[in-house]
Structures are given as structure tokens and as C-alpha cells.
Amino acid sequence: LIYCYRKPKTKRAKRFLEKREPKLNENTKNAMLIKGGNANLTVTEVLKDIYAVKKPFAVLYKRKNITRPFEDQTSLEFFSKKSDCSLFLFGSHNKKRPNNLVIGRMFDYHVLDMIELGVEKFVSLKEIKNSKCPEGTKPMLIFAGDMFDVNEEYRRLKSLLIDFFRGPTVPSIRLAGLEYILHFTAVDGKIYMRSYKVLLKKSGCKIPRIELEEMGPSLDLVMRRTHLASDDLYKLSLKQPKGLKPKKKKNISHDVFGTTYGRIHMQKQDLSKLQTRKMKGLKKRPAEKSAEDGGVTPKKLKSA
Numbered sequence: 001l002i003y004c005y006r007k008p009k010t011k012r013a014k015r016f017l018e019k020r021e022p023k024l025n026e027n028t029k030n031a032m033l034i035k036g037g038n039a040n041l042t043v044t045e046v047l048k049d050i051y052a053v054k055k056p057f058a059v060l061y062k063r064k065n066i067t068r069p070f071e072d073q074t075s076l077e078f079f080s081k082k083s084d085c086s087l088f089l090f091g092s093h094n095k096k097r098p099n100n101l102v103i104g105r106m107f108d109y110h111v112l113d114m115i116e117l118g119v120e121k122f123v124s125l126k127e128i129k130n131s132k133c134p135e136g137t138k139p140m141l142i143f144a145g146d147m148f149d150v151n152e153e154y155r156r157l158k159s160l161l162i163d164f165f166r167g168p169t170v171p172s173i174r175l176a177g178l179e180y181i182l183h184f185t186a187v188d189g190k191i192y193m194r195s196y197k198v199l200l201k202k203s204g205c206k207i208p209r210i211e212l213e214e215m216g217p218s219l220d221l222v223m224r225r226t227h228l229a230s231d232d233l234y235k236l237s238l239k240q241p242k243g244l245k246p247k248k249k250k251n252i253s254h255d256v257f258g259t260t261y262g263r264i265h266m267q268k269q270d271l272s273k274l275q276t277r278k279m280k281g282l283k284k285r286p287a288e289k290s291a292e293d294g295g296v297t298p299k300k301l302k303s304a
Contacts, residue, residue: 020084024243028168029105031058032085034076036092037066042099042122043091049125049217050089053182053195055135057167059083069102070225073111080106087164088114097224104227105163107237113229115157117191121220128216133180133197138167140178140198145186153226154186176200181212193219 008014019027031054033047051060067075069090076088090102097118104114125132141162147154165182178198185192196212203209229237251263 024241028057029087029163030083030085031087031089031164032079032083033058033060034067034079034088034090035061035064036090036100037064038093039064039091040093040099042119043093043101045124046099046101046119046122046217046219047089047091052125052135053139053217054165059085069104069111069114070116070227076104076111077106077109080109089164100224101221103160103164105160107229107233111227112233112237113156113160114227115153115160116224116226117221118224119219120190120222121218123216123218125216128214128218130213130215131197132215136167137180138170138173138177139165139180139182139195141165142181142183143186144183147186148184153223153228156226156228157191157223158184175208180215189222191221191223193217193221 008017033051033054035044035047039047047060051058061079065075067090069076076090080086080088086106088102088104088106090104092100092102094100097116099119099122101117101119102114103117105112143158143161145154148158149155161184179200181196181198183192183194183196185194195215195217197215199211199213200208201211228234251265253261253263255261
């Protein structure tokens with residue numbers, strides 16, 4: 001944490017440090033979008049459009065920063081501490097790697113993994129003249145292609161894209177809130193990113209008719225270099241605190257139909273003292289009562 005060993009002098013500084021303290025339920029992950037020292041117009045427009053999609057959980061650095069993430073990661077770690085961002089997207093351009101994007105994430109303010117992608121084709125938000133979704137809309141993510149399940153690098157890229165675009169965690173959502181789709185397709189060594197707006201139209205029944213309208217941005221990407229975390233470090237980054245793990249409930253079982261059964265432990269009951277329904281047939285005779293009382297014979301009732 002930044003300044004974690006320095007005692008705050010003001011209430012504002014105290015609140016600032018409390019926001020960055022470890023929590024059981026962490027804040028929504030923020031992303032920083034950084035422009036390299038030799039970024040061209042295409043890379044700049046890509047960063048602006050991704051920022052528009054990611055807002056308000058993103059920080060866009062407008063000045064050029066001369067850094068190479070695969071060679072030196074200290075500047076990325078510095079920006080991560082400064083802006084409290086655990087995700088980053090770095091854009092650059094040169095002759096060897098034109099229209100280059102590096103997407104990655106942090107763990108404990110150190111680079112966990114990052115993947116380099118090349119932009120082969122780009123269609124911006126401005127070029128597609130359709131209505132857009134409001135700022136902060138949580139997208140639905142769809143991944144198509146066997147490579148996302150077969151190849152380890154593509155599998156890690158899928159996890160990285162989910163982390164980057166998932167947005168805040170919500171307990172429930174209304175049907176009208178499902179209005180934005182991000183679609184990723186992996187085929188023939190390329191990744192196609194498309195974004196659509198969901199239109200709910202009348203269908204004559206309760207379930208509306210769904211139509212998709214392309215909204216932008218649209219990207220054709222190709223994978224270049226990768227820097228993946230080791231299995232041990234990746235496992236450590238996925239570890240959850242004990243407070244989030246559900247407590248196991250004892251003596252509860254479920255059958256194949258989903259019915260819940262509970263087992264109750266009780267003390268041993270004396271059925272001889274159990275109160276039954278009062279009726280003449282169940283009344284005890286005087287001899288039985290005397291046996292219970294210790295052999296004392298009851299007094300004879302006087303005859304009338």
C-alpha cells in the first residue's frame with residue numbers, strides 16, 4: 001500500500017488510507033490507459049474508445065510515457081500505486097510492432113501477467129452512427145472459439161479480458177439493464193472484438209424479441225508476445241480470505257430431487273411418562289398405581 005507506514009496527519013489522509021486497506025469485498029478494479037512515447041493516431045483512438053467503454057472505472061493518461069512494459073515494469077508499478085489501478089492497457093507504435101497494445105493486470109502492485117496484441121483493423125465509436133449505451137453500463141461478455149478453452153495463452157487472455165471489462169459486482173439486475181454485449185471470437189490465429197447494443201422489441205408475448213445493433217468499437221487483433229505468471233503465483237493471486245468462504249452447515253443433506261433434510265439430535269425420551277389421550281380404557285388400575293408408589297395400598301372408598 002502507498003504510505004502504509006506513515007501515520008496520517010489529517011482526516012482526509014486517514015480516509016484515503018482506509019479506502020486502500022485490504023477488504024473482504026474489494027472495490028471494483030480500475031484500469032489505467034497509458035499512451036507510449038511513440039503512439040500514433042490509431043493507438044490513441046483505440047485508448048480513447050476503450051476508456052469510453054470502461055468509464056467510470058478507468059484513468060486515461062493523455063501525456064506520452066516513454067516506457068517498454070516487457071523490458072522495464074517499474075513505471076507501470078509506479079502508476080499503479082499512484083492511481084490505485086490493478087489493470088492496465090498500454091498503447092505504442094513502431095516499425096517492428098505497429099499499432100501495439102499491451103493488456104495486463106497487477107497483483108500487490110507488481111505485474112502479474114500481460115499479453116501483447118497487435119491491432120490489424122479498427123473501427124471507432126464515431127464511425128458507427130448508431131445510438132450508444134449510457135456510461136457505466138455493465139456489459140455481457142461472450143467468448144466464441146475453441147482456442148479460449150484449448151490453448152493456455154488464449155485461456156489466460158480470456159481471464160484477463162473478463163477481469164478488464166466485467167465492471168462492478170451486482171446482486172441483481174433488471175431485464176432492461178441487459179443492453180450491452182462485448183463479443184470476442186478466436187479463429188485462425190486472430191481475435192475479433194465486436195460490441196453490440198441489445199434492442200428489446202415487442203413480440204406479442206412476455207419474452208421480448210431481441211435484436212443486436214453494432215455500436216463500436218470494433219477491433220481485429222493478433223496475439224504477439226506474452227508474459228504469464230507462474231502457476232504458484234497465479235494460484236496465490238486467486239486465494240480468497242476465510243471470511244468469504246461459506247460456513248459448512250452440519251446435519252443437513254440433500255437428495256437427488258433437491259429436497260433439504262435436517263437431522264435433529266435430542267435426549268432419550270422416557271415413553272412411560274408420555275402424556276396420552278385421557279380415556280377410561282387407558283386409566284391405570286389401583287394395583288398398578290400401588291406398584292408404582294412402592295407397594296402402598298390405597299384406602300378403600302367408603303360405600304355410600
